[in-house]
Amino acid sequence: MADERTQVVIVGAGPAGMLLSHLLAADGVDSVVVETRSEEYVAARIRAGILEQSSVDLLTEVGLGDRLTRDADKHRGIYLQWPEERHHLDFVDLVGRAVYVYGQTEIQKDLIDARRAAGQVVHYEVTDTALHDIESDRPSVTFTDSEGRARTVVADAIVGCDGSFGPSRAAIPARESWDRTYPYSWFGILADVAPSTDELIYAWHPDGFALHSMRSESVSRFYLQVPNGTDPASWSDDQIWDALAARLGHGQNGWTLQPGQITDRSVLPMRSHVSTPMRHGRLFLAGDAAHIVPPTGAKGLNLAIADVALLAPALTALLKGDPRLADGYSETALRRVWRCTHFSWWMTTMLHTTEDPFDTQLQLSQLRWVTSSQHAAAGLAENYAGLPIGF
Structure with missing residues (x-):
């Protein structure tokens, strides 16, 4: 049994997990990422393509904006259409914010390149992932690595960014969920x-x-x-x-x-799902591990970015002995989750x-x-x- 010690174990190497590792590193917090899929598979997944202004601002502020600034297509709004009618809604005129077309595959490439350059430890193609002792101050994650070796990573906190089918959501006892x-x-x-x-x-x-x-x-x-x-x-x-x-x-x-x-x-x-709470003991959930929205409102990736933007400073403070942000993480994140869940439902039911x-x-x-x-x-x-x- 090969053991590792780190401060935060991140389960899932998609945009949420890799961005969290990047934000934690900027605050001097070490992390290890584990992922069931290969790096090539994760990098090639075709998913979301619309970024909110706040997501673009965050990625730029943390040094991930070079290609984004150069290659993203800035859109002032959208067209709404029905037979014989097409109307343009100009978001910049209406609320002073634009949106940007920049695919999840491009964000993933930027994150992989940045984390590789920084020496981030990522275990790809793992199996049998399990979470342990999440109510203690020394939780751990066990898995079998790509070479068939049993491994254990002991940490101060675990973050589940492993989607709706990963082990993290299921590890939270007495959770409550809402589905459509x-x-x-x-x-x-x-x-x-x-x-x-x-x-x-x-x-x-x-x-x-x-x-x-x-x-x-x-x-x-x-x-x-x-x-x-x-x-x-x-x-x-x-x-x-x-x-x-x-x-x-x-x-x-x-x-x-x-x-x-x-x-x-x-x-x-098409489905909506919200799982609460987003934190139990030293286990925290982010992205699709906690919530799923239909893609009509372009919220999924942006919600994941917002989650980890809240979670990174909360974990940093927790590891320094201040639990207040971590204690409030679930409630704070869920306010935005439910607002975006409603908007996604509203757009979906208006148009389908x-x-x-x-x-x-x-x-x-x-x-x-x-x-x-x-x-x-x-x-x-x-x-x-x-x-x-x-x-």
């Missing part, structure tokens, strides 16, 4: 084609929701509302482009959708069609209100562009 499973999924498509829009288009359509997003000047990201259980292979390329053209309004007021080569397709179930004609009229009424009332538009903009960390 939506009756539809997102069919995600990545295509080698320049975006046909300058900013994201969120489209309500009788056939189902559609979203035109982007990853770069030459790569576009699209989503279609589909029934749960849809097999992505059951759609031909022509069917995909025809559905996108219809739902996004190809030909409407002269706008055209440019098709291209589809390079990736996947189906993402059902078979109920009553729902249809409510959704269209809400869309007309949001695009005609400055106060309503400002509320959407404030939530989408991001509330302050620690809200």
Whole structure:
């Protein structure tokens, strides 16, 4: 049994875990990261692509903004659309904040490069991960490393950044959770084609929701509302482009959708989940280990960043003998979690069609209100562009 000693063990090497290790290192706190997947797999996961202003500010302040500042596409707002109508909401005019298109894969590359240069210890491709003694001041994590050796890392605190299926959430006793499973999924498509829009288009359509997003000047990201259980292979390329053209309004007021080569397709179930508390003893949860939101409001990655931005100073203070921030972490983080959970639900239910004609009229009424009332538009903009960390 090989033993290691560190101050914080971080379970999960995604953006939340790697950013936390970076923030802790800046405060002089040592950490060890353990991850079940390979480095290549974690770096290549195609997930979120929208960063709030506060997330960009934080990443820049901690030395992770070089490529972000150079390559991110700054957006002033979004388009909301339904048949024969398209309206632009300018977040900068409404609330003074923009959003930025910069994929999670790019953030992960920046974090991996920065932590490797700093000599961060990361154990990839581990198995049998288990948490022990979380109510003591010497908790530990055991696992089998990629070479088959049993290992133990003893620490002062453990942080679970290991998503909804990792061991961290399950290690908290007497936890309470809230769930909402939506009756539809997102069919995600990545295509080698320049975006046909300058900013994201969120489209309500009788056939189902559609979203035109982007990853770069030459790569576009699209989503279609589909029934749960849809097999992505059951759609031909022509069917995909025809559905996108219809739902996004190809030909409407002269706008055209440019098709291209589809390079990736996947189906993402839609759900909301909040697990409380986010701390028990010396175990803390961050990111998807504590909460999941549907992607409609672009909150998932930004919530994870906000969590670790709160948690890093709390852990630093705790290790110096001051427990106040750590004691308040769960309550403080959950205020923002629930606000973002509500906003994500609100955007989702406003834009995704059902078979109920009553729902249809409510959704269209809400869309007309949001695009005609400055106060309503400002509320959407404030939530989408991001509330302050620690809200």
